[in-house]
Amino acid sequence: MDIASSAGLARGQSAGTSSRYRRSGYRKAAVILCSLLVLLLVAGAVAIIGIAETGLMTLLMVILQKLTFGYFVAEVDPQQARVLVHLRLPRVVMAMVAGGSLAFAGVLMQAITRNPLVSPYTIGVSSAAAFGASIAIMFGVGFSAAGLYFVPLTAFLFALGCAVLVFSMAWLRGMGAQTMVLTGIALMYLFSAMTAAVQFVATQEQLARVVHWTFGSLNGIGWDAVAVSGAALLVALPLAQSRAWQFNALTSAGDDVSRSLGINVALLRGLAVVLSVVVSAVVISFTGVIGFVGLIGPHVARLMIGSDHRYLIPFSAICGAMLLLLADTVGRMAFSPTVIPVGIVVAFVGVPLFLHLILSRRSEYFS
Amino acid sequence: MSDYLSIDKVSFGYGSRSVLREVSVGLNKGDILGLIGPNGAGKSTLVRTVLGLATPSSGRVLLDGADIRSMSPKDRARRIAYVPQSSPLSFPATVFETCLLGRTPHMGASPSRGDLTVVEDMLRRLRLEDFAFRPMSELSGGERQRVMLARALAQETEVLVLDEPTSALDIGNQLFTLRVVSEIARERGVTALVAIHDLSLAARFSDSMLLLDKGAVVGHGDWQGTLTEKTVREVYGVNVEIGLLRDIPVFAPHELT
Numbered sequence: 001m002d003i004a005s006s007a008g009l010a011r012g013q014s015a016g017t018s019s020r021y022r023r024s025g026y027r028k029a030a031v032i033l034c035s036l037l038v039l040l041l042v043a044g045a046v047a048i049i050g051i052a053e054t055g056l057m058t059l060l061m062v063i064l065q066k067l068t069f070g071y072f073v074a075e076v077d078p079q080q081a082r083v084l085v086h087l088r089l090p091r092v093v094m095a096m097v098a099g100g101s102l103a104f105a106g107v108l109m110q111a112i113t114r115n116p117l118v119s120p121y122t123i124g125v126s127s128a129a130a131f132g133a134s135i136a137i138m139f140g141v142g143f144s145a146a147g148l149y150f151v152p153l154t155a156f157l158f159a160l161g162c163a164v165l166v167f168s169m170a171w172l173r174g175m176g177a178q179t180m181v182l183t184g185i186a187l188m189y190l191f192s193a194m195t196a197a198v199q200f201v202a203t204q205e206q207l208a209r210v211v212h213w214t215f216g217s218l219n220g221i222g223w224d225a226v227a228v229s230g231a232a233l234l235v236a237l238p239l240a241q242s243r244a245w246q247f248n249a250l251t252s253a254g255d256d257v258s259r260s261l262g263i264n265v266a267l268l269r270g271l272a273v274v275l276s277v278v279v280s281a282v283v284i285s286f287t288g289v290i291g292f293v294g295l296i297g298p299h300v301a302r303l304m305i306g307s308d309h310r311y312l313i314p315f316s317a318i319c320g321a322m323l324l325l326l327a328d329t330v331g332r333m334a335f336s337p338t339v340i341p342v343g344i345v346v347a348f349v350g351v352p353l354f355l356h357l358i359l360s361r362r363s364e365y366f367s
Numbered sequence: 368m369s370d371y372l373s374i375d376k377v378s379f380g381y382g383s384r385s386v387l388r389e390v391s392v393g394l395n396k397g398d399i400l401g402l403i404g405p406n407g408a409g410k411s412t413l414v415r416t417v418l419g420l421a422t423p424s425s426g427r428v429l430l431d432g433a434d435i436r437s438m439s440p441k442d443r444a445r446r447i448a449y450v451p452q453s454s455p456l457s458f459p460a461t462v463f464e465t466c467l468l469g470r471t472p473h474m475g476a477s478p479s480r481g482d483l484t485v486v487e488d489m490l491r492r493l494r495l496e497d498f499a500f501r502p503m504s505e506l507s508g509g510e511r512q513r514v515m516l517a518r519a520l521a522q523e524t525e526v527l528v529l530d531e532p533t534s535a536l537d538i539g540n541q542l543f544t545l546r547v548v549s550e551i552a553r554e555r556g557v558t559a560l561v562a563i564h565d566l567s568l569a570a571r572f573s574d575s576m577l578l579l580d581k582g583a584v585v586g587h588g589d590w591q592g593t594l595t596e597k598t599v600r601e602v603y604g605v606n607v608e609i610g611l612l613r614d615i616p617v618f619a620p621h622e623l624t
């Protein structure tokens with residue numbers, strides 16, 4: 001017995017299970033804070049990679065200048081500053097917002113279905129969005145009046161429409177987890193088939209755009225996309241976080257016991273679906289389909305910090321943000337100047353990591 | 368009615384199939400009622416009705432005079448706790464985390480120190496301290512069942528509803544589980560409803576028995592009156608020898624009828 005714990009015994013605490021539980025809580029909170037810090041540092045480092053003679057100071061000065069609305073004048077080459085502010089920074093921030101949003105949506109979906117194989121895409125959001133984007137690309141030529149946002153807007157509406165269908169089916173059947181997953185998978189196939197049908201009649205140029213959209217990419221992402229997606233995540237995260245304990249009950253005790261603990265299971269499930277669908281649909285409407293983060297982000301987080309959703313929800317978002325940020329950087333650097341879409345790279349980075357986790361964990365996790 | 372927990376003419380049906388038919392029974396405070404009957408007799412449905420998980424097609428369940436369906440879910444959770452037959456294992460949670468869920472109806476967004484102390488005491492009482500930070504999936508069936516009991520006891524309710532709490536346990540754990548339930552019932556005046564298959568354990572630990580068959584009450588009272596060789600033969604279709612071994616009721620089935 002070490003000195004610290006014997007001193008604790010003298011005070012009549014610290015030996016008990018409740019203080020050990022409390023200490024593990026502090027440790028988890030510390031892990032979250034540290035990883036957030038690391039994420040920001042990595043984001044800073046990644047932002048300046050590949051811009052000639054741009055150092056960390058340049059980055060900080062440019063950010064400071066923007067934050068003070070030009071009151072503070074950065075002594076930076078304006079060309080460099082433009083690249084940073086209009087190309088690099090939105091891309092880096094969007095990588096984090098997108099990764100964070102998809103992993104956040106994933107952890108909620110896995111919680112309410114008690115199914116580790118589920119991601120926000122399991123209920124058909126991504127294929128519905130892809131179908132929406134395809135028709136927008138195919139038939140949207142004459143609609144240039146609808147502007148830049150025609151494709152993302154159509155994608156978003158189709159994703160929401162799909163979610164409404166899944167939601168109503170589940171509602172009719174008492175908000176059970178099974179109905180939700182099965183309906184979602186069925187709709188996923190339906191929308192994929194419809195997208196294929198659209199592609200069948202598309203011209204070469206349209207086809208290329210549709211295919212590119214389904215890769216998922218951060219090319220040409222601007223501050224507008226960051227603002228909309230970031231706002232959605234900032235609203236959804238605290239709403240889910242305030243019910244984190246209820247998610248704990250639902251995942252580890254099941255529907256009946258959760259209800260006997262006073263939880264409105266149908267309401268919780270409904271809220272989680274709405275939050276995860278909106279957040280993930282907003283992101284993929286701008287970026288295209290970025291797979292896998294929503295599935296693997298929560299698992300990486302769970303393996304590192306455990307299943308308590310009070311910690312798991314924010315930490316999943318951080319893990320997803322980190323994963324997508326690294327994947328996009330690899331995609332940018334690997335065959336520079338050619339940029340590989342992040343949706344492709346994330347699978348190359350994520351799958352080996354995922355397989356490694358499955359093999360290295362004790363049997364209890366994926367049993 | 369002066370009963371503390373009273374089930375009043377409860378009927379339940381899925382479509383045209385009736386599962387419970389005007390079941391009525393009353394329990395005094397601190398009583399343990401053994402709910403017995405063959406598979407499909409309606410025991411689980413009655414358990415779910417008392418918990419407010421199933422809505423009866425007619426009749427009601429009263430707790431201290433108040434209809435449990437008129438209580439808010441949180442209020443009901445503060446008064447009635449549930450020990451299920453088994454629990455899903457989806458994502459790894461520790462024993463302590465699982466047990467702490469019992470405090471849900473008493474807390475806000477997070478457990479307080481008081482909540483943690485309740486759980487610590489309950490884990491000690493159920494001899495789960497050594498497993499407190501092990502994942503549930505590493506536990507044996509008996510240990511897992513004890514965690515679920517600890518969770519329900521940590522809920523600190525007036526009523527405890529147990530659905531086949533001993534069906535997956537070895538004889539040592541069966542005895543341990545029911546002994547804890549009867550101690551708690553005596554100490555805290557907790558009223559318990561235990562659906563159970565083992566007639567010997569039921570007779571030994573219950574203050575009274577309720578025998579269900581095809582959704583209807585066919586026997587109610589002390590075990591000697593409820594479980595005779597005749598009623599067991601009629602309800603279960605088995606010829607039994609009933610006897611006492613050191614004052615412990617024993618049911619020896621010897622032939623199907």
